[in-house]
Amino acid sequence: MALVTISGYPSAGKSTRVAQIQAYLQQRLAAEDYAGPKLSVEVLSDDVLNLERSVYNVLSGHRSEDSRSEKPARGALFTAMQRQMSTDKILIVDSLNYIKGFRYQMYCAAREMKLRVCTVHVVAAPDVCREWNTNRKDGRTYSTETFENLIMRYEEPSSMVRWDSPLFSILWLDTEIPGEQIWDALTKGVVKPPNGASLSVAKAPTDALHTLEQTTAGIVSQLFSEASGSSSGGKVVIAVSEGVKVDVTLPPRNITLAELQRLKRQFVTIHKKAITLGSTEKGRMDWSEESIGSKFSTFLGEHL
Structure with missing residues (x-):
């Protein structure tokens, strides 16, 4: 039903806020007085996946954006998130989520599942986070170098971008969370349709290119035979296949075979891309002889 993305500095108190949000929901x-669907509230975190803080360690003398272990860890988190998202669950992803590109990826996955989304930014001053990180007693302390690197690389959420909206910020001094606003976003917010770029691509049948070539070639051959005997123009009926016929309106002039073949090549080239790359227009692409013949006859009538 919904995805809650948590973001914040390391040791900013994110898990504490997650516990408060989960309890409130x-x-x-x-x-x-709740009359909505039966839902569960679950938390997915680095700790749930047994991802150690060391996965964020930077390589000695290496300034690449990610350590060698961080990318696989982020991939494991994303895969687990996709597996756990569902329409009967509110899923809270408790992690650093400090890269805006990763938050966008999570947002697109939620949209594809038609879930409501919101982002919670757990805000704490760097000095406060340093102190909390140093004083941790749970064995989940970040190394000094890693901590400073994550602070430097952190990309703060913004309510101005769609993948971070609606955005709720909770300061380290706040005793309460904006529970009512988060509840409204998760239960009453707009469910945005899937992004076109994230839709699965509908592939054409394996014989689509052959059918395209054969159907257009047959129409050109018959049309030239009909047109060569008369230059008065008018409507001509062409048999595409057994029981399938199309009408082509010819202009009152002589039509050459070279002209028809040139138009055929243009039509085939236009439609080859949809065959080889696929189309996201589900249900609109029909590669039958009847459909191709109808489209080609319309194309010829417009260009002759």
Whole structure:
């Protein structure tokens, strides 16, 4: 039903805020006045996936954006998120999520599932995070070098971009969370349609190119035979296949075979791309002889 993306500096108190958000959402779902669908609230985090803080360690003397272990770790988090997202669940992803490109990737995955989304930015001053990181007793401390590197590379969420919106910021000094606003975003917010770029591509049948070539060649051959006997123009009926016929309106002039073949090549070239690369226009691409013949006859009538 919904995806909540948590983002913030290392040791900013994200997991504490996640616990508060989860408790609030569970309380609202269990309330007597709640009449919506039955939902569960689950948390996915680095700790749930047993990802150590060391996956974010930078390589000694290496200034690449990611360490060798961070990319696979991020991939594991994204895969687990995709597997756990569903229409009967509110999923909270508790991780650094400090790269805007990764948050966009998560946003697109949620849209593809037709889920509502929101981003929670857990805000804490770097000095506060340093102190909290140093004083951690749970064995999940970031090394000093890694901590400073993550602070430097952090890309702050912005309410001005669609993949971070709606955005809720919680300061380290706040005792409460904006529970009501988060609840409204997850239960009443607009469900955006999937991005066209994320739709699965509908491939043409394996014989589509052969059918395209054969159908257009047959129409050209018959049309030239009909047109060579008369230059008065008018409507000509062409048999595409058994029981399938199309009409082509000819102009009142002589038509050459070279002209028809040139138009055929143009038509085939236009449609080859849809065959080889596929089309996201599901249900609109029909590669039958009847459909191709109808489109080609219209194309000829417009260009002759």
